[in-house]
Amino acid sequence: MTRYVLALDQGTTSSRSLLFDRDGTLVALAQREFTQHFPLPGWVEHDAGEIWTTQRATIDEVLARVGARARDIAAIGITNQRETTVIWDRASSQPIAPAIVWQDRRTAARCAEMRATGVEPEVATRTGLLLDPYFSATKIAYLLDHVPGARTRAERGELAFGTIDSWLIWNLTEGRQHVTDRTNASRTALLDLASGEWDARLSELFAVPPPLLPKLVHSSLAPQLYARLDGCDIPITGIAGDQQAALFGQGCRSEGAAKNTYGTGCFMLLHTGASPVRSQHRLLTTLACSTNSLQYALEGSVFVGGAVVQWLRDGLGIIKSSAEIEALAASVPDHGGVHLVPAFTGLGSPHWDPDARGTIVGLTRGSTRAHLARAALESIAFQSAELLLAMRGDARVPLDELRVDGGAARNDFLLQFQADLLGVPVLRPTVTESTALGAAYLAGLGAGIWSSDECASHWQLERRFEPRISRETAAARLADWSRAVERAGHWARE
Numbered sequence: 130m131t132r133y134v135l136a137l138d139q140g141t142t143s144s145r146s147l148l149f150d151r152d153g154t155l156v157a158l159a160q161r162e163f164t165q166h167f168p169l170p171g172w173v174e175h176d177a178g179e180i181w182t183t184q185r186a187t188i189d190e191v192l193a194r195v196g197a198r199a200r201d202i203a204a205i206g207i208t209n210q211r212e213t214t215v216i217w218d219r220a221s222s223q224p225i226a227p228a229i230v231w232q233d234r235r236t237a238a239r240c241a242e243m244r245a246t247g248v249e250p251e252v253a254t255r256t257g258l259l260l261d262p263y264f265s266a267t268k269i270a271y272l273l274d275h276v277p278g279a280r281t282r283a284e285r286g287e288l289a290f291g292t293i294d295s296w297l298i299w300n301l302t303e304g305r306q307h308v309t310d311r312t313n314a315s316r317t318a319l320l321d322l323a324s325g326e327w328d329a330r331l332s333e334l335f336a337v338p339p340p341l342l343p344k345l346v347h348s349s350l351a352p353q354l355y356a357r358l359d360g361c362d363i364p365i366t367g368i369a370g371d372q373q374a375a376l377f378g379q380g381c382r383s384e385g386a387a388k389n390t391y392g393t394g395c396f397m398l399l400h401t402g403a404s405p406v407r408s409q410h411r412l413l414t415t416l417a418c419s420t421n422s423l424q425y426a427l428e429g430s431v432f433v434g435g436a437v438v439q440w441l442r443d444g445l446g447i448i449k450s451s452a453e454i455e456a457l458a459a460s461v462p463d464h465g466g467v468h469l470v471p472a473f474t475g476l477g478s479p480h481w482d483p484d485a486r487g488t489i490v491g492l493t494r495g496s497t498r499a500h501l502a503r504a505a506l507e508s509i510a511f512q513s514a515e516l517l518l519a520m521r522g523d524a525r526v527p528l529d530e531l532r533v534d535g536g537a538a539r540n541d542f543l544l545q546f547q548a549d550l551l552g553v554p555v556l557r558p559t560v561t562e563s564t565a566l567g568a569a570y571l572a573g574l575g576a577g578i579w580s581s582d583e584c585a586s587h588w589q590l591e592r593r594f595e596p597r598i599s600r601e602t603a604a605a606r607l608a609d610w611s612r613a614v615e616r617a618g619h620w621a622r623e
Contacts, residue, residue: 134573135191135202135363136565139184139209139293140371141230141393146187147565148195151203151578153587155562159190166227171234171474171483171621174227177215180293181300188358199358205301206367206572208374208564209293211316214268216279216290216341222304225276225288228296229268232394232432232474236267237483243267248334255331257315257322257405257414259481263430265292265317266335273336286340292316294368295343301356301365308354309343310368311423315416320345322405322414325423348373348418349571366575369418371564372396375534376426377418378567379558380588382581385526389513389547390564391537394477395434397516399427399524410519411479418571427523429478429516435537437471437505447498455542458503466491468613469504472620479519480614488617506543511610514550518607530554534563541594548594550603555594560587 133156138145145160161183166174192198212231217224229235240260243249249260258264269290273280282288291299292313298306314320314327319337321328325345332339346354352364369377372390376398379388384402389395398417405414405425417424433440438451448454470476472485489501521528530553537543538561548555560566566587573579596603 132201132203133197134204134206134569134578135188136206136208136569136572137184137188137297138371138565138568139180139207139297141210144180144184144187145565146184146191147562147569148191148197149566149569153569153579153584155560157191157194159187159194161187173230173232173474175213175230177217177224177228177296180228181297184297185300199361199363202358202363203578204367204572204576205356205363205365206568207294207297207365208369208371208568209297209313211292211313211370211372212263212265213293214265214272214290215293215296216269216272216288217296217299219287219289219304222299225279226272229272231263233268234262234475234483236262236271239267239271240483243334252318252331252334255321255328256318257407258318259411259413261481262483263477266319266331266337269341270336280338283338283341288341289343290341291343294370298354298365298368302354303357306354307343308346310346310348311416312348312370312373312418313368314345316370322416325416347420349420349575351575364576365572367568367571367573369568369571372398372428373416373418373426374567374571375563376400376567377570378563378565379532379534380585381532382585385524385528387520387528388532388534388563391434391509391533391535391543393434393436395431395509395513397429397513397520399520399528401425401427401525406523406525408519408523410522411481412516412519412523413478418567420574427520429519431512431516432474432477433471434509434512435535436473437469437508438537440471440473441502441505447501454502454506455540457499458506459542461497461499461503464503464507465496465500466493467496467500467504468610469501469508470613470617471505471508472617476614476617478516480618482618484619484621485617486620488613488620490613490616506540507546509537510543510547510550511607513547514607517551528553530556532556532558534558534561544594545597548596549598550607552596552600552603556590557592557594559589559591
């Protein structure tokens with residue numbers, strides 16, 4: 130009898146494979162980092178071939194850790210960094226250019242040109258998104274216009290576009306399947322939010338030939354896609370963008386439930402049920418995971434969350450490992466007036482300022498690396514607090530708690546400060562691998578391994594962080610943060 134559900138968690142900085150047993154328990158994990166490329170200021174690229182190579186290697190590694198083989202896998206779930214854009218040759222399966230990562234800002238001018246023509250309200254109505262380089266559509270058009278012959282070949286159907294889920298499935302199925310799920314598709318700016326289908330008008334607006342686009346499926350699906358691993362055909366029955374997978378893995382499957390993921394960026398999602406809520410506070414309306422009918426969520430996106438800690442380590446060298454930052458930040462009694470706005474690739478929700486840049490304000494002769502470390506951690510919580518405040522303005526039901534996950538969610542200092550700012554409890558589950566867990570649950574549901582109730586029952590609380598400061602103090606801290614953000618805004622604008 131097959132023993133495991135395999136979750137492939139392809140993130141912005143690493144590829145991971147995780148094995149879950151039939152009780153939903155994580156039994157093994159393998160991870161490999163891959164290269165980040167920054168060819169020009171504001172540009173971020175990945176080698177799609179390296180992504181596939183590292184992902185495939187982790188599958189072998191995780192199976193070896195438990196002495197299993199491919200035939201021991203009952204189903205595969207895939208979750209992935211969203212918006213990152215790959216275009217490849219259907220015949221050779223080779224990418225035509227480096228993948229353009231979701232953080233990349235090279236199409237900011239194109240977005241501004243489109244905005245000037247007055248089409249943003251139409252785009253927002255159809256997609257739930259704004260005109261921003263974050264989303265895939267302008268990235269696709271950029272590649273077609275800058276790789277010689279690409280646009281003509283795309284129109285002839287010789288090329289394929291995919292977000293990373295599509296790229297992995299293409300390779301896992303040896304080029305037999307070109308598909309994506311609707312959560313990933315909803316991040317391209319090419320999907321009609323109401324119908325859940327590709328929109329011809331959007332393809333026209335963004336100059337994206339329809340033959341490029343993959344087939345659409347639900348996030349949890351009955352066996353119809355099969356990965357070929359070591360001579361075995363294994364069903365791929367779960368597919369979701371990383372943030373929607375985390376929402377599902379956190380058990381947030383009904384209206385009013387919210388989660389925040391602290392990864393490279395921070396992403397807060399609020400489930401809004403079977404009908405979309407149009408934000409009045411510059412949040413995104415997006416699709417949540419679905420099995421047979423469309424589900425929706427509000428989303429706020431912070432472009433640089435945990436990545437600010439990596440910058441302190443790799444860019445400034447003031448810490449040797451990311452684990453050091455909590456103790457360093459706690460070694461001073463307060464932030465000493467220092468604020469760090471990590472707008473290295475612009476600001477996301479609710480500002481949507483691609484020209485903002487990283488800023489440190491409030492430095493004095495008494496400022497130390499500890500103050501900077503504290504300001505870095507606080508910046509993650511400040512940006513997330515802005516998202517929840519915006520959601521409160523849009524939500525039809527009150528937000529009574531926030532469930533959290535991601536690598537930085539292991540940081541107690543960060544989560545306590547987050548609860549202080551928000552004024553609601555912050556709940557950390559026993560298993561913080563919510564993104565991979567969501568992918569595993571979707572796969573298990575599709576393959577008939579678990580019921581929906583069984584998946585929900587697996588969630589367990591590890592620690593609850595209650596607010597400790599007054600609402601007046603929190604408001605004053607947020608007001609100071611807003612002053613710092615103002616100084617970071619529009620810096621790169623010509």
